[in-house]
Amino acid sequence: xxxxxxxxxxxxxxxxxxxxxxxxxxxxxxxxxxxxxxxxxxxxxxxxxxxxxxxxxxxxxxxxxxxxxxxxxxxxxxxxxxxxxxxxxxxxxxxxxxxxxxxxxxxxxxxxxxxxxxxxxxxxxxxxxxxxxxxxxxxxxxxxxxxxxxxxxxxxxxxxxxxxxxxxxxxxxxxxxxxxxxxxxxxxxxxxxxxxxxxxxxxxxxxxxxxxxxxxxxxxxxxxxxxxxxxxxxxxxxxxxxxxxxxxxxxxxxxxxxxxxxxxxxxxxxxxxxxxxxxxxxxxxxxxxxxxxxxxxxxxxxxxxxxxxxxxxxxxxxxxxxxxxxxxxxxxxxxxxxxxxxxxxxxxxxxxxxxxxxxxxxxxxxxxxxxxxxxxxxxxxxxxxxxxxxxxxxxxxxxxxxxxxxxxxxxxxxxxxxxxxxxxxxxxxxxxxxxxxxxxxxxxxxxxxxxxxxxxxxxxxxxxxxxxxxxxxxxxxxxxxxxxxxxxxxxxxxxxxxxxxxxxxxxxxxxxxxxxxxxxxxxxxxxxxxxxxxxxxxxxxxxxxxxxxxxxxxxxxxxxxxxxxxxxxxxxxxxxxxxxxxxxxxxxxxxxxxxxxxxxxxxxxxxxxxxxxxxxxxxxxxxxxxxxxxxxxxxxxxxxxxxxxxxxxxxxxxxxxxxxxxxxxxxxxxxxxxxxxxxxxxxxxxxxxxxxxxxxxxxxxxx
Amino acid sequence: xxxxxxxxxxxxxxxxxxxxxxxxxxxxxxxxxxxxxxxxxxxxxxxxxxxxxxxxxxxxxxxxxxxxxxxxxxxxxxxxxxxxxxxxxxxxxxxxxxxxxxxxxxxxxxxxxxxxxxxxxxxxxxxxxxxxxxxxxxxxxxxxxxxx
Numbered sequence: 001x002x003x004x005x006x007x008x009x010x011x012x013x014x015x016x017x018x019x020x021x022x023x024x025x026x027x028x029x030x031x032x033x034x035x036x037x038x039x040x041x042x043x044x045x046x047x048x049x050x051x052x053x054x055x056x057x058x059x060x061x062x063x064x065x066x067x068x069x070x071x072x073x074x075x076x077x078x079x080x081x082x083x084x085x086x087x088x089x090x091x092x093x094x095x096x097x098x099x100x101x102x103x104x105x106x107x108x109x110x111x112x113x114x115x116x117x118x119x120x121x122x123x124x125x126x127x128x129x130x131x132x133x134x135x136x137x138x139x140x141x142x143x144x145x146x147x148x149x150x151x152x153x154x155x156x157x158x159x160x161x162x163x164x165x166x167x168x169x170x171x172x173x174x175x176x177x178x179x180x181x182x183x184x185x186x187x188x189x190x191x192x193x194x195x196x197x198x199x200x201x202x203x204x205x206x207x208x209x210x211x212x213x214x215x216x217x218x219x220x221x222x223x224x225x226x227x228x229x230x231x232x233x234x235x236x237x238x239x240x241x242x243x244x245x246x247x248x249x250x251x252x253x254x255x256x257x258x259x260x261x262x263x264x265x266x267x268x269x270x271x272x273x274x275x276x277x278x279x280x281x282x283x284x285x286x287x288x289x290x291x292x293x294x295x296x297x298x299x300x301x302x303x304x305x306x307x308x309x310x311x312x313x314x315x316x317x318x319x320x321x322x323x324x325x326x327x328x329x330x331x332x333x334x335x336x337x338x339x340x341x342x343x344x345x346x347x348x349x350x351x352x353x354x355x356x357x358x359x360x361x362x363x364x365x366x367x368x369x370x371x372x373x374x375x376x377x378x379x380x381x382x383x384x385x386x387x388x389x390x391x392x393x394x395x396x397x398x399x400x401x402x403x404x405x406x407x408x409x410x411x412x413x414x415x416x417x418x419x420x421x422x423x424x425x426x427x428x429x430x431x432x433x434x435x436x437x438x439x440x441x442x443x444x445x446x447x448x449x450x451x452x453x454x455x456x457x458x459x460x461x462x463x464x465x466x467x468x469x470x471x472x473x474x475x476x477x478x479x480x481x482x483x484x485x486x487x488x489x490x491x492x493x494x495x496x497x498x499x500x501x502x503x504x505x506x507x508x509x510x511x512x513x514x515x516x517x518x519x520x521x522x523x524x525x526x527x528x529x530x531x532x533x534x535x536x537x538x539x540x541x542x543x544x545x546x547x548x549x550x551x552x553x554x555x556x557x558x559x560x561x562x563x564x565x566x567x568x569x570x571x572x573x574x575x576x577x578x579x580x581x582x583x584x585x586x587x588x589x590x591x592x593x594x595x596x597x598x599x600x601x602x603x604x605x606x607x608x609x610x611x612x613x614x615x616x617x618x619x620x621x622x623x624x625x626x627x628x629x630x631x632x633x634x635x636x637x638x639x640x641x642x643x644x645x646x647x648x649x650x651x652x653x654x655x656x657x658x659x660x661x662x663x664x665x666x667x668x669x670x671x672x673x674x675x676x677x678x679x680x681x682x683x684x685x686x687x688x689x690x691x692x693x694x695x696x697x698x699x700x701x702x703x
Numbered sequence: 704x705x706x707x708x709x710x711x712x713x714x715x716x717x718x719x720x721x722x723x724x725x726x727x728x729x730x731x732x733x734x735x736x737x738x739x740x741x742x743x744x745x746x747x748x749x750x751x752x753x754x755x756x757x758x759x760x761x762x763x764x765x766x767x768x769x770x771x772x773x774x775x776x777x778x779x780x781x782x783x784x785x786x787x788x789x790x791x792x793x794x795x796x797x798x799x800x801x802x803x804x805x806x807x808x809x810x811x812x813x814x815x816x817x818x819x820x821x822x823x824x825x826x827x828x829x830x831x832x833x834x835x836x837x838x839x840x841x842x843x844x845x846x847x848x849x850x851x
Contacts, residue, residue: 276837284837285830314776317768486769497769504771507838508705515848628848665838669847672835685834694831 001063004108005045006475006559010527011621011651013448014597015405015475019110020045023062026100032056047103048135050524051482054101061092061107068092068109074100081578082477095558095578097476102527104476106559108576135520137625139634140611140618158409158599159402159423163606164350164371166247166255168262168402168426170418188385189353189365198358198637201389210386214243215680217364217390219351221246222255224396224646224663226333227279230340231667234282234693234703235675236683239341243388245349245366252337253279253330255398260326263424263450263594264432264457267330270323272449272499272535275312277661279329280336282668282685283694284661287312288324291332320537321498329660339700349386351606355613357389360638364388392679393642394670395624395632396663400604400648402426403597405445411563411571420571421563424450424594431590432461439467440589443573445560447474447494451594452534455553459543462552469552471586473573475559483528489536492544493555497533505529505655506662515628515653523620526655532595558584563591601648621651628653629673630666641677643670704825705772706765710841711758714829717843718821719751722828726820730813743813745800749789750817757785775822782818789814 004019020043025033033044034057047054055074062069070085070092072078077086079099092098094108159170193203204211216237218225221244229242248254257267265271275287286294289312296305311322337343349366357363368384402425404412411421422428424446435442435458442458444451455470462468472493480490489496504510514525534540547553558577566572566587573586600622601607607624610616616634617625626649627633635642645666647658656662675684685693696703706714727747733739761781765773789798790810796802829836833843 282834283830285827312775314774316770316772317774318776483769485767486771488769502770504705506705508771508840509707509765510705510771511838512707512840512848668835668838672847687832690834691831 001066001068002110003061003068004110006106006108007103008475008531010102010530011523012597013530013532013595014403022068023060025057026054026059026061027057028054029056034060037062047101048520048524048527049101050521050528051101051484053482058100059098070098079479093578095576097557097578099476099479102481102531104479106475108559135523135620137519137617137619139615141615143618143622158404158603159426160603161247161255161399161401164247164367168258170412170423170426188367188383189387194353194355194365197356199355199363200358201363204357204363204387204389207387211389212243212386213389215241215390216243216392216394217362217388218242218244218394218396219354219364220395220397220646221248221252221346222396222398223252223279223660224398224666225394226252226337226342227660227663228394228396228643228645228667228670229342229345230280230336231282231664231671231685232674232682233340234697235671235685236681236703238681239344241681242345243390244342244346245351245364245388246346247348247350249346249348251330251334252342253333257326257330259425262427264453265326267325267327269326271326271329272323273329273660274499275322275324277659277664278332279660279664280332281697282664283690283697284664288328288332289322292324292328316498316536321535323535335700336697339697339702341702349388353606353609353613354393354642356635356637356640361389361391361640362393362635362637362642364390364393391640392674393635393640395610395642395644395648396646397604397607397648398646399598400601400607401599403599404593405560405595405597407560407563407573408445408591408593411565415565417565417571420565420569420589421591422593424454424592424596428592431592432457434589435468436461436464438589439465441469441471441587443471443473443571443586443588443591444594445473445591446532446594446596447472447478447534448532448594448596449500449534450596452494452537452540454592454594455543455547456540459547466552470547470554471588472553472555473560473575473586474555474557477557481528481531488533491541492548494541494544495531495533496536498535499656500533500659501656502529506659506665511654514655519620522651522653526651529655556584556586598647607648619649619651623650623652624648626652629669630654631670631673639677641674641679643673645670704775704778704837705770705840706762707840707842708758708762709845710839711762712755713843713845714825714836714841715751715754715758718824718829719747719754719817722820722824723747723750723817726817727813730816737809737813740804742801742804745798746789746793746810746813747817749792749798749801750785750814753789753792754785757781778822782822786811786814786818 002019002021006017009016023037023040024043026045026047027033028049030046034042053076058074059078060071069089071089072085072087077084080090081097092107096107098105159168162169190207193199218229225244275289276284278284289308293305293308308322311319315321348370349368351364351366353365355363365387368386369381372378372380402423404423408421412418444454458470478490478493478495480488480495502510514522558575561574561576563571563573570587571591575584577584614634619625624644626644630643630645632642632644645663649657675682693703727743729735730737731743765771792798793801793805836843
């Protein structure tokens with residue numbers, strides 16, 4: 001008998017799975033776990049814990065007379081399904097969920113042909129550690145590549161951003177034997193020149209491609225780059241010292257807005273962000289709540305103005321947290337972009353590679369050839385390859401790619417259907433249009449903010465057609481994370497938090513705690529604070545309650561085995577659930593993946609090349625390892641410095657890297673480090689100088 | 704706001720020593736139409752010193768909030784509690800230089816003025832003067848921890 005264990009990574013939220021023979025011991029300390037019981041090799045699982053809820057040797061699962069038994073040996077107990085078990089034994093069956101500390105592990109029994117014998121004689125198995133969380137920072141070439149590459153045998157790709165147009169493209173992958181990379185990617189940059197550890201400037205000129213020079217370069221033209229450029233502009237750097245290379249030279253929020261639109265947040269709706277997280281204003285004052293209240297006061301909407309001020313005064317204790325309207329944020333960014341001369345700094349560029357130069361700078365090889373607009377009959381323009389040599393680089397390329405849950409990815413691969421099984425971040429308006437017209441059933445996977453937005457959209461669709469029902473599917477019920485004396489609030493299995501991390505991680509005690517921690521402790525803290533949450537908004541909670549009461553919204557728990565297309569052309573989800581012997585089938589018209597999984601940086605060709613060529617360090621989440629000031633230390637080249645920001649740095653010294661305020665924090669830290677390193681024209685922003693700059697902001701004058 | 708204990712202390716000291724002192728000077732010099740006297744300065748001093756101890760309590764209570772934050776509403780409630788304690792201490796005569804001529808009405812006006820000025824300044828002045836203030840839990844002096 002073998003046991004399949006499934007849980008979610010609490011930081012990246014990705015489902016993890018291991019199959020292990022019995023017996024299995026769980027605990028906080030590897031040394032305390034038995035290595036052998038009755039001559040049987042024990043498989044050990046180490047669980048991290050910041051709340052002292054996991055004992056050093058917590059629990060054991062073993063087999064007696066064909067039955068699989070869970071034995072709790074801990075001080076705080078193990079929760080089996082909803083029952084608390086302390087120092088007792090219970091039999092286990094497929095679909096049971098064990099909760100130890102913050103881990104929710106679903107188990108499935110797997111019969112092996114030859115129970116018992118192969119295990120003991122399976123000599124040579126040097127390690128019995130089934131799962132010991134990776135907590136080290138390792139260089140890329142030492143990483144045992146478990147997760148990214150082999151997980152889905154043929155291809156785990158995912159939903160990509162096109163490297164030329166930045167449009168989302170889902171691979172309707174009918175296992176084509178690895179499509180060859182576009183030939184153009186081969187010829188440039190010249191392999192011989194870029195193979196060197198440090199590239200010589202003369203060699204660059206000798207290639208005949210244009211070479212430009214600049215002090216500061218931002219790679220990526222999205223929110224992260226905008227916030228960084230805004231910060232260094234305010235710290236004194238001039239527009240002609242800065243170059244931004246991006247696939248979307250129009251507006252810095254283009255990709256963000258496209259993703260919002262896809263997950264059913266049009267411009268007039270509110271986004272999950274705070275009042276004083278202002279990408280247009282490094283000081284965070286006046287915040288969006290005050291600005292909105294101000295405008296409302298002058299247009300006679302006093303009660304609404306008061307309610308917004310009340311929200312920022314009493315959130316989250318006595319009121320729902322204030323969140324700004326997307327349109328207001330974008331408009332404020334347009335104003336700031338014009339003020340700092342964003343258009344003068346931005347160029348279209350598809351970056352192919354980055355290398356150190358011999359003179360303490362970096363060279364960026366990019367293609368400036370814009371792809372023809374979709375649907376236009378124009379032939380592609382002639383290739384325009386260029387080099388940009390820069391002394392300081394800021395890397396903020398956003399989501400490398402978007403990931404579907406494995407079973408949904410498998411469904412797409414085997415059926416080629418990308419219409420009935422969709423990711424919440426993909427364009428999928430057809431789902432609601434169909435449902436409004438014909439009614440039907442929609443399966444939602446994931447309890448995050450995207451899930452809430454989709455529920456909100458379905459609620460609207462139900463106004464047009466009441467014959468729409470929702471099945472919300474999750475592996476296990478939610479208990480609510482704990483940290484110290486505090487517990488996160490859960491209602492109807494939706495777990496609430498104003499933003500995607502606890503507020504104290506942006507600038508409070510949690511920020512300094514995480515920064516001060518060693519890699520193991522960091523991992524523990526991130527696990528305690530992470531996990532899927534949504535915002536507590538009165539109307540959303542009401543929708544859920546109403547749906548449950550009226551019966552059109554159902555919660556189901558169980559582990560998905562597979563998703564298949566039936567004869568009626570509908571996707572059927574096979575769920576191993578507790579209480580049903582065997583498998584439950586859920587037939588639906590659509591399945592929407594709202595888990596919001598983001599892939600590893602190595603899915604992006606540029607980042608992969610950067611990591612592999614320079615053998616960069618990766619953190620335990622397989623993201624870029626950055627210093628406390630967001631520098632990629634291994635990229636340091638004499639006086640040259642390279643920084644990173646955004647989701648590609650998740651799992652390091654700072655938790656909320658993928659947020660407006662988190663990006664401002666990263667920009668602030670790297671700008672201070674650059675000022676300390678005497679980079680040209682950049683100064684510390686504080687005191688009277690800071691107030692002067694704020695006055696310029698208020699007066700809409702160039703910094 | 705999401706202050707740290709050091710942040711609370713630093714912010715309290717800075718704001719009371721600047722904005723708080725300015726407001727108190729207005730009272731002490733009589734330009735607000737009050738009776739001149741040094742008693743206001745003593746009130747300010749006790750407000751600051753006893754407040755440092757209050758901050759330890761707030762810092763402890765804050766950990767019961769999942770987000771480890773301290774909403775504006777809590778600041779108001781804390782301000783009221785601090786004011787009441789100060790008034791009681793003054794009335795029972797344990798605050799030298801204040802208790803001898805304690806006037807509850809004047810105390811309330813003075814204390815409330817400082818509180819409002821400091822509260823507003825913590826939202827505006829601190830942010831504009833020290834952009835790093837909000838990223839450091841209210842600490843406006845001191846260095847960032849050395850790299851990793």
